[in-house]
Amino acid sequence: MKYKKKSLKQSVIVKDTKAPEVVLPADIEILQGTDLTTFNFKSLMNISDLSETSIEIDTSKVDMNAAGQYDFNVTVKDKYNNVSKKTGKVTIIAKPVINNNEEVVHETVENKDGTTSVKTKVQKKQSSNTNRTSNNSSSNNSNSSGSSNTSGGSSSETHKGSLTVEMDPKYHWEGDHSYGDGAEINGEDFDKLTGGDWKNWDY
Structure with missing residues (x-):
């Protein structure tokens, strides 16, 4: 505190006296x-x-x-x-x-x-969620792990019955629908391939 030309310092001690x-x-x-x-x-x-x-x-x-x-x-x-x-x-x-x-x-x-x-x-017992394993070595040599990865991006999302696909720039697959290099695929065909329920997949 200051008053005119005089000053005073006062210490304040806060104590915890309350029990938990x-x-x-x-x-x-x-x-x-x-x-x-x-x-x-x-x-x-x-x-x-x-x-x-x-x-x-x-x-x-x-x-x-x-x-x-x-x-x-x-x-x-x-x-x-x-x-x-x-x-x-x-x-x-x-x-x-x-x-x-x-x-x-x-x-x-x-x-x-x-x-x-x-x-x-x-x-x-609560059973842990396990994702369906799918291996189609004759067409795309893909490994299923319950998530979807694309080599062109860094994001990864998990969907029921989904499939991990490692894209190869040289890879080309032809089926009921024709896809260009990079194996782009829409949600409907993705479901047919994996048996999953990913209905609105934007690629």
């Missing part, structure tokens, strides 16, 4: 025999703070070999040593019979009182 906010599910279902050291508790918690936080989870009271409900303790500390402690609950349930094509997933559901719980269920 921690919200836990009302209950977390875990399959009997699960290795708790690999179970991702943190992904099921809602933690907020104005600075970096560290999380400690104590599951020493949980018996993974016996079905039942147990308490576990969570300690969240921020970089200014503000601490929040919470107690959560886990329910150990008997492991169901799981077929080779099934997997165990955790689903968060909302309770009537507004809290959430994490339920365990068995569902069929």
